[in-house]
Amino acid sequence: MTESNTPEQLAKNVCEECLRKTKIGYKRDGAFFSKKLKGINHLEVGNSAVIDNPITIFLEWCYYQYTRLRNAWNRLMLKLFPRVEICYGKRMDSALVGSISFAQKADELVPIHHMPVAFWSRTWWGQWRKLSEGITQTDGSFRLPFDLNFARRMSVRKLVFEIHQPSHVFINEGENKLVYKIFKSVRIAKSDLIGMEYNLRNIQLFYWEYRTDTALPRAVIKDHDKDAPEYYAQGRTDALRQQFIPIELTKVKHLAQIKKDPGKINLQLIQADYPENLTVCIENALPGHTRGDQWFGERMMNGMNRAYLMPDKNEHGYYWLKYFGVGHYESNEEYCFPDVAVKFYLKENGLPTPTAIQLTGPLNAYNRDPWQKHVFTPEDGDNWMHAKRIARVNGGLCTEVDEHFAGTHTNTEQYAIAAFRNLRLNPLASLLFPHLKEVVLVNHAADKILLQDYIPKASALTRDGLLQRCKDTMGLLDWKGWTCPKPLSDAHTSAKAENLFWQLTEDYVRWFINNNLADIKKYWYELYCFSEDLVSHSVPVFLSEINWDSLDEKERKRYEAMKEYLSGQFSFNFDSKRETRNGLLRTITPLTLSKEFPEQDEATAIDDVVKACTYMIFVATYLHTWANEHQYEDIGEVLYNCLGLRFGEKESGVLAPETDLSIAPDLTRSTQMMWFSNFLSRTEYGFITKDEEKDINPYYSNLLLAHKEEFLSYGVNVEEIESRTNI
Template identity: 45%
Template sequence: MSGKHLTHDNDQPAPYGDPDTVHSIYRECIEETKPVPTRERTFLAPRLKGIHHLDIGYSKVVTASPGMILDNLYNFYDGVKDTLHEWWLRLCPRPTAITGTDFRGSSIVGRTTYAGRHDHDKPIHHLRVELWGRTWWLGWRRLAEGYSGFDGRFELPYDLRAARSSAIRKIRAEISQTTYRFDRHGNRSRSFSLAVALPIKKSDLVGMRYDLRDIQIELWCYRPDCYIPRVKIDDLQHEAPEKYVEGRNEAITDQFIPVELIKLKHVTMLRADPNALTIEEIQADYPPNLTTCIEARLPGYSRSDEFFGERMMNGMNALTFEPIDGEEHRYRVVNWGYQGYDHNNVYAFPTTEMDFEILPGDHAPRPLQITITGALSAFEHDPDQKRTFYPTDGERWLQAKRVARSVGGLISEVDDHFARTHVNVEQYAIAANRNLRLNPVTWLLLPHLKEVSLIDHTADRMLISQEAGYIPRASALTEKGLKHRVRDALGMMNWKGYRPMPVINDHHYYARAENLFWDITYEYISEFFEHNAADIRAYWYEIFAMSEDLVSHSVPAFDREAHLRGLEGRAYEVASRRLNYWTTRFDHQPQMPTGSYGGEPRALSPITQAKDFAQADPDDWENLKEMCCYAIHHATFLHSWVNEHQHDDIGEVLYSCLGLRFGEHPDGVMHPESDHRIAPDPLRATQMLWWSNLLSRTEYGAITKNPDGDVNPRFGELLKAHEAEFRSYGVLVDNIESRTNI
């Protein structure tokens, strides 16, 4: 996705010159600050092995020449090994035909179950099970194949004579996950990723049933220690339930190394001398972003009301505007700050309420007032102090907008980016990966849910952790506060009844693009369901099991009454306003029936409560479509939007950051940009710019490009058919990523 063009109101003054000129500068800056194209690799270019080797301090990048030479040698060795492996696979192909003629009397039986303390007896259904024989001359013989049943049990008949053939040297049973790929014509093929391989002594096969017993597999297990549904990953390198595709790692290496080197240089200099760099020097080292580009060509415009309203409506924040009762064209936006959440006393994170005038037609919002509640300086920590600023307040108004931008930046990062797309999508990814295998919904949903668990795992360390994460060290929220806030946010999110943001006027490009994408996704899903109805019904049990996992592991529903019970006075008021904020922000519908688990209402509604489609409620079919649409929408469009606008909106330290420091002045954060004591310190500043570049400029896996061939090309075709309309909203369909992977 790209930025959006501005439309200038005829009734507004144009202090920055001709509106067309402003518009063309805006467009040019969007083009100029797009992600850099893939760089060429050279022999002695620095190397980054993968996303999980990134760190806000020193990422594991090979930069020294001897290291690069060794790395190249290793890569050469790796390449040769891969080539030999591929050659070997071609030399010893695995036949599709099953060897044998008489399959009576002998079979392999067993049961696939989850592993671990909490799941160890729970069956895993529909896993692929195959029995393979390896000949003395290293060929393969397929002896039996099948799938585990609903109860995880399988029975694979095999030909005893074929299995005991003297040509066969050893035998093994393989348990695999099923994945799907598409060619450019939309033809689907299956592939299997091996989960477990169990050797079987040939002499043990003596006919009748041979029992492999319970085969325990750590497959997409839930973390037992987590406050929200997360997947258990003990070792990202070796024990993760999935891996990044090679292209993802290559893309980040190619696109991000220059930025990584800048940050490494800064970190090294600042560790030696914290004052070695100024914020201006740091900013200048990084590629320009939208605001620095505009500021260089139209000084002051990026801090203008016009630009402020535009970005609040169609930028990273994409705020939810609530009409103000009794006031025509007046809208209010609340960005809830630290109140109610654990925080530190270094950074400001007040609640900001912004009133806008939004006229019908193609008009950007015009800010009218900003009310800030909470501490703004190191000297006044009263969380209830409330101050209102107006456009006529001059410098104060500029400072208030800066505070509002920074609060908005942190909220977008935590609520919209991390909670709404990353961990929200992860709960669907876990449930889907645990349960979908033969149902056609598998190849509809899984391509959009892959890799999110991996990036979330990395985010735990780089973004959330109190010791090593960026947010607790560069903003007011502590790790505890973050987790509490994310849990509250998830408690408000439900697939059922979700609708895209209502469009306020013609200029509301974000909402129009979101609605368009939602409609296309729904059309794609409806078409898909129509074509695959029989199989979706036949394997309905997988939907039931997915629904059970979704509901039982979702966070407790955000119970308004329970949260307000026992509170009085100011505490009641704060809690009540906080709940209102969440309800508005995530379009929460308290009346929507949700599931329950352990006697406690849960945030998510069940898709179905029937194991068999014949017993399913008539609404269940629509529920499934709605859930698929929600998951795909959040994993693709919503994530792409918030992610790719980070560089535009938090890519200039002094324009907006995730946390303004209270500084040393009595006015605290209400001070000019030139006071660097309230800006992030240089180390945080370079880390912030690194972050915004990382998130916005390392794209991989667009739906229309479909580099891994896992997305049904039909989805891309539908999006392409609306390319012009998307472009009119400032969205490039070729930039909408198919999944949440950064």
């Protein structure tokens, strides 16, 4: 038998072919009367707001034409009556004064620094004249000197005071530029300008406010369509619409069938209605392969989970993978979610193979002892298969909730809020904004469809349990101690790709910071405020709030095991020096505690900024893309993997084969799960190297593209890494 037709090589060929065949692509298409989605914010696990009535589609088209005309009119007006950036007037004998602060109750005394402000007049025949401009000071105050006589001329029809906010970044000749747009306009009556000063007093802005109804650092979004701190790019919405509609229609059809005649639909029909994913494709060619030990180990190491393998303390070459289950989180009675510990050893080819699986916690509806332990090995026949499935399913839920949602979505959001609140004149704004945008919008949508409507009905965790778990995971996420996992072998390609991406991102960030060092130092105060917001709104360190003395022996040991394993999984150093704010030990290490650039400690200060910025970009791009895009491969087949197995009514509980549908997700949950894994993996817009919105520095793209082949050798197409977390 030659090397090219050994069973291993044949299996490898099948897997590679299936990976290629089931890859998600995106072609711009869209017939006029095809069904349309109202928008990303209208997604529902029930029926999303799909527009399918031809009259409604026609009216939508009319509205679209109206907005196009309106925009064209605005562009024409701007051409006819340009806003020339010159200040008019000779004798600056009067001034507009005032201050700007945040509006939310908890924030109302917090000034908004470095907001561009301007004073404009407009004549009866439409001409704009700038009378004065400036920025708010660190205490939020502003003073705009202007020529009183010029402002009060007969020809002046109206006077406007404007506050501007950063709108977007664009790259001009290799440099990142920040573009501003009007955030708020205040009309001023001409007759009110009578003396040396006109006081606008304190203007309070609802601007990137923190929510006060959750322990997580989240942004206030009053109305995602009309009153959000930012909005999706049109191209992003269009791409999702086209990808999404066929999947939505499939789900709608299933939900209708389940309601009308559940006897005529089953799980196999549901699965077959969705596009073939990786595991379905492999199973069709090589039955049993995706349920085998080899595939199990390979996917745990290099699949969606990219699991942390903790070396065994006693046996060299052996490792532990742990998924902590329901534990102290609020849960329901329907789904199983035990603690799972899988022991692996690395084979000659460098891939892990499982040797034992320990399950701690209830496995059926009758014995609810949370400390019961079951150990399975490959010699256990069918039970070994069942134990692997339980481990895989726990991995699915832990990866979705801990790694994907908390680890990338809400983790990025906390940096995004602090950045948009505080960075403006500091060049770090134009470095970070392209990667931090839109995350608050997608998280807002996830609050309802994932955390409220779906996961509590498809897994053991209730909504409160989920939020508590997210808070705990956030208590393990800090830029300061982060390191990428060390590859355990040549076959540990997920770690190799991750290290390469980190290194290239760090190279780009250092290049950018060196090129903009003078202004980064000059506007260090913004970084100080960013850091303060970040630190004081970060959640408490994991387990820092519990009273260890009140725990019994078993609980204490479990928490210690969690600390040990999770500190490795999230590279979190519990012993690092951290700040206490409002009586709580905060998770995130400050970037700086100094309002001015610490010249005496320049190297450390710059290294910290490089590390923190690299971390933000890395999490928002690579880390999120990894979890997001692999969902389709690893949780795209209901019986292979899902977010929870039900206890069912038999004594065997979850120790049962895939043919026992009483422990599988029910039909509604099954179609919803397929809907999720399909649409979440179909971003297909907003890639770093494609740079659809011209806001990614070519230096970064070129660095990544120069290593395209190396990335491909690790199974990563670097052209498919998204530039921000927006799905």
